[in-house]
Amino acid sequence: MRVTSEVLVWWLGLTGLWLLTLVTPSLPETVAAAVVALPCAFAARAARRAVGEVWRPRARxxxxxxRVPGNAVRESGQALVKLVRHPRAGRFATVDLPDEPEAVHHARVAAAAAVVGxxxxxxVVATPPDDRELVVHRLLGDSRLLDEVRR
Structure with a gap:
């Protein structure tokens, strides 16, 4: 049952991600998303197992x-203005993460990299294996989404 539930979560997430990229979803696009996401879900599970980590994500x-759609729209405009004015904009920063059990930490890092990215x-540029932090590249100043991820 555990394999089925993990693959189902990956499949739903990947299908949803595909659908979020569409301006006007249609039945053929929805079917294509569902079909293509299935082998990707199995591959995602295999990749997670190959790394040898256990993930315990939190529902919250x-x-x-x-927050992703609103932040993506807002930050796209801000990033365009910033890059036009300052082509070499951006800086690297280290963001501390909460001290939590190993399985929860690994799940937070994976979720944070996907959402923030x-x-x-x-x-997210790097996740040092023995540290409770993320190395990020910030094009803009503060990120509300990143602030929420680190709580």
Whole structure:
């Protein structure tokens, strides 16, 4: 049952991600998303197992996804203005994460990299294996989404 539930979560997430990229979803696009996401879900599970980590995500983290569309739109405009004015803009920063059990930490890092990387203002560059931190590249100043991820 554990394999089925993990693959189902990956499949739903990947299908949803595909659908979020569409301006006007249609039945053929929805079917294509569902079909293509299935082998990707199995590959995602295999990749997670190959790394040898156990993930224990928290349900409250799913609200991060709700912030992505608004942040992506807002940060896209800000990033465009910033890059026109300052082509070499951006800096690296280290962001501390909460001290939590190993399985929860690994899940937070994976979720944070996906969610934060979905917006143009900040990108996760590295996740040092023995540290409770993320190394990020910030094009813009503060990131509300990143602030929520580190709580």
């Amino acid at each position: 983290w799913f609200r991060w996804l709700l 979905s917006t143009p203002g900040t990108m």
